[in-house]
Amino acid sequence: MSALQYxxxxxxxxxxxxEFKPGDNIxxxxxxxxxxxERIQSFKGDVIKRQGTGATATxxxxxxxxxxxxxxxxxxxxxxxxxIVLNKTGRIRRSKLYYQRKRSGKSARIKEKRLIVEGVVxxx
Amino acid sequence: xxxxxxxxxxxxxxxxxxxxxxxxxIIEAGPCVVTQVRTKDSDGYDALQLAFGDKNEKHSKKxxxxxxxxxxxxxxxFVKEFRDFSIEKNIGEAVTVDIFAEGESVDVIxxxxxxxxxxxxxxxxxxxxxxxxxxxxxxSRAPGSIGNSSDASRVMKGVRMAGRLGNDRVKLKNLTxxxxxPDKNYILISGSVPGHNGSxxxxxx
Numbered sequence: 001m002s003a004l005q006y007x008x009x010x011x012x013x014x015x016x017x018x019e020f021k022p023g024d025n026i027x028x029x030x031x032x033x034x035x036x037x038e039r040i041q042s043f044k045g046d047v048i049k050r051q052g053t054g055a056t057a058t059x060x061x062x063x064x065x066x067x068x069x070x071x072x073x074x075x076x077x078x079x080x081x082x083x084i085v086l087n088k089t090g091r092i093r094r095s096k097l098y099y100q101r102k103r104s105g106k107s108a109r110i111k112e113k114r115l116i117v118e119g120v121v122x123x124x
Numbered sequence: 125x126x127x128x129x130x131x132x133x134x135x136x137x138x139x140x141x142x143x144x145x146x147x148x149x150i151i152e153a154g155p156c157v158v159t160q161v162r163t164k165d166s167d168g169y170d171a172l173q174l175a176f177g178d179k180n181e182k183h184s185k186k187x188x189x190x191x192x193x194x195x196x197x198x199x200x201x202f203v204k205e206f207r208d209f210s211i212e213k214n215i216g217e218a219v220t221v222d223i224f225a226e227g228e229s230v231d232v233i234x235x236x237x238x239x240x241x242x243x244x245x246x247x248x249x250x251x252x253x254x255x256x257x258x259x260x261x262x263x264s265r266a267p268g269s270i271g272n273s274s275d276a277s278r279v280m281k282g283v284r285m286a287g288r289l290g291n292d293r294v295k296l297k298n299l300t301x302x303x304x305x306p307d308k309n310y311i312l313i314s315g316s317v318p319g320h321n322g323s324x325x326x327x328x329x
Contacts, residue, residue: 003150003152003310004133004150006305006310007303011139020213033142053137055137079138079142079143
């Protein structure tokens with residue numbers, strides 16, 4: 001095992017988040033410390049970027065808040081991320097969705113990837 | 125003083141419980157073997173000679189092999205003296221990362237990455253020619269004037285010019301030891317240390 005991996009495993013360990021990719025819609029539940037109080041804030045949006053490997057990996061979530069685009073970058077192994085919920089998987093063609101920054105309204109939507117599940121028969 | 129020889133492994137970052145991310149360098153330090161003890165009586169100064177990194181016996185000279193045999197150890201690649209070592213050690217004994225504690229501030233010595241022949245902007249932090257007008261279309265990274273005119277008729281000594289950059293021995297002072305893994309001989313030091321991955325660094329206090 002490489003030294004980097006060993007140190008990372010010893011200090012941070014694994015995170016049991018659902019697997020998510022750019023284009024997916026996720027909710028990040030993030031711990032916020034105000035004075036000595038702690039509360040959870042959720043940030044829901046599309047993942048437009050996943051970057052880095054190992055302990056330094058980060059991901060960027062973009063959402064439209066009151067008509068203004070807001071992007072937030074989270075370190076993947078931050079102890080302040082309480083949980084991540086995967087809402088939708090997106091159908092996209094590139095790994096960095098920077099083109100979303102120029103778009104608004106209808107064109108900024110990401111198509112949902114629908115998976116064919118064997119054994120499920122839809123009527124019609 | 126106390127010190128150890130190590131190998132730079134690479135950089136990573138760790139989180140503290142509040143979520144603050146700190147960049148740090150992993151160094152594989154030691155175990156070093158004490159190969160000679162210099163004393164004031166015999167050598168005029170007190171020092172410990174430490175050796176680190178195994179070397180193929182085929183590639184070591186007989187004088188080297190015998191020198192290391194005195195400390196009953198195999199030939200080593202790197203040998204370094206540390207003056208006035210604060211911990212009492214005898215010949216043949218090992219020096220490990222245990223000599224440092226977490227939270228301690230240490231100095232790290234290494235050789236910076238060689239950058240080759242570089243211009244004055246990279247080498248000395250000159251600002252270059254600002255604009256592209258006044259006939260400056262191809263001189264934006266030039267040094268400009270290097271001195272006076274006829275009243276000197278020469279360039280003063282020490283004028284900063286382009287040249288070789290990097291590959292220098294550098295000591296960084298007061299870096300914090302973030303974490304120690306004694307069973308793997310790893311030591312994590314906050315921030316960056318000189319040199320490329322795999323280069324030899326000295327950690328001392």
